[in-house]
Amino acid sequence: MRVVVAGTPEVAVPTLDALMASEHEVVAVLTRPDAPLGRKRIMTPSPLAARAEALGVPVLKSAKPDEEVIRQLREFGVELGVVVAYGALLTQPVLDAIPHGWVNLHFSALPKWRGAAPLQRAVMAGERTSALTVFQLEAGLDTGPIYKSLPVELDQTKTSGEFLDEFAVTGADLVVDVVDGIASAALVSVPQVGEPTHAAKLTRDDGHIDWHREAWLVSSHIRGVTPEPGARALIGEDWLKIHEIADAADAGIELAPGELGIVAKRLFVGTATTPIELLRVQPAGKQAMTAMDWWRGMSTRLAEGDRVTLA
Structure with a gap:
């Protein structure tokens, strides 16, 4: 299957690597534009962009995907989009631009902790268990049906950063399993069940x-x-x-x-x-x-x- 990976921070890199090592073809990466970093405010590509460039994968940069991004996705012949911490909502035209739509790796047991900081909010709340969830993106905030969910333990000595490093790798394997299932038409998504909670972006x-x-x-x-x-x-x-x-x-x-x-x-x-x-x-x-x-x-x-x- 021809795949585009959309993401920005380091946590998205293991998914790109896993898909590159799979039988699927990563034809492009979508990421946010270069941002100023450090005291000298040097314009720097996102970690996902840097990894894609090292692998020779074409990089599309957009803070808010528009008609031009849609045109490029169609030009690349993308069949499925995979999102890991991209940092912006995809509009309905973008969601509809790809035959199999978009799936998202989310770091919580949906519908719990929908939003920008699910794992961090779970740790802050003192929760001892969570999940990695791959679901179908739709216009609502993390409301789409679930393809697969993997329970995880939250060790009471680790930080959010340590969990993200660990779960990014585990989640990458889960993403490949889901893409395999979609490609073979063997995997069916199911609606989310339960009371939703909101994981607002940390300030x-x-x-x-x-x-x-x-x-x-x-x-x-x-x-x-x-x-x-x-x-x-x-x-x-x-x-x-x-x-x-x-x-x-x-x-x-x-x-x-x-x-x-x-x-x-x-x-x-x-x-x-x-x-x-x-x-x-x-x-x-x-x-x-x-x-x-x-x-x-x-x-x-x-x-x-x-x-x-x-x-």
Whole structure:
């Protein structure tokens, strides 16, 4: 089957690689236009575009596919579209432009967590299970019928970034299975069943941690927003980014929500229940460092008996 892969970030690359290694023919990649990156704001192709160019696959770049994209898809003779984190909704004319339509790899058990950040929202909510789902795209937001769904476990120590790296590879194999099934006409999609929930795109505000919640929810929230948009808390008037934590129910210290404390050269922060341990942080204007290195530098400026609290 002649396939176009639509996607933008690194998470889409394993699907491209898997389809390239399959018996199907990837005739083009559709991705968002180059974007400015780094301090020098250098225009840089998306990770999927860079991988496609390395493989010699033609690349179409569009933030909002239009009649020109439709013309190019027809020119390439595309039979099926595969979407993995493209970053824009496809209009009905684009959906109708390909004989077998478009399928999408989604990182949740649909209809739960429809939207831009399904896996991140599931982790933030402290969920222990989820699924990888390949479904038929239609005009609604992640509302189409499902071809295949694969249950996955959400390890309570991993971040969203770690899950995405892992599930991108597992999901790529699932996509190939679905494309095989569509090509052979052996696979039939079924309607979604259940109560839908919305997984809104993460913003910087989503990274602000509320220490007045139970420890497991604080931990889940931090892991869910890592690495993007990143967990953070206020210390005085400055932001402190939190890169790595560990559960610490046995810390042997009682701390108020947000309060910092030291036990055996380890730095803890209080929650509504038990403390959690801070392992790696990044103060404003500086590089990431161990939490204890940050504490040593900051504590030299404190008077004896000062209470330090994150907000």
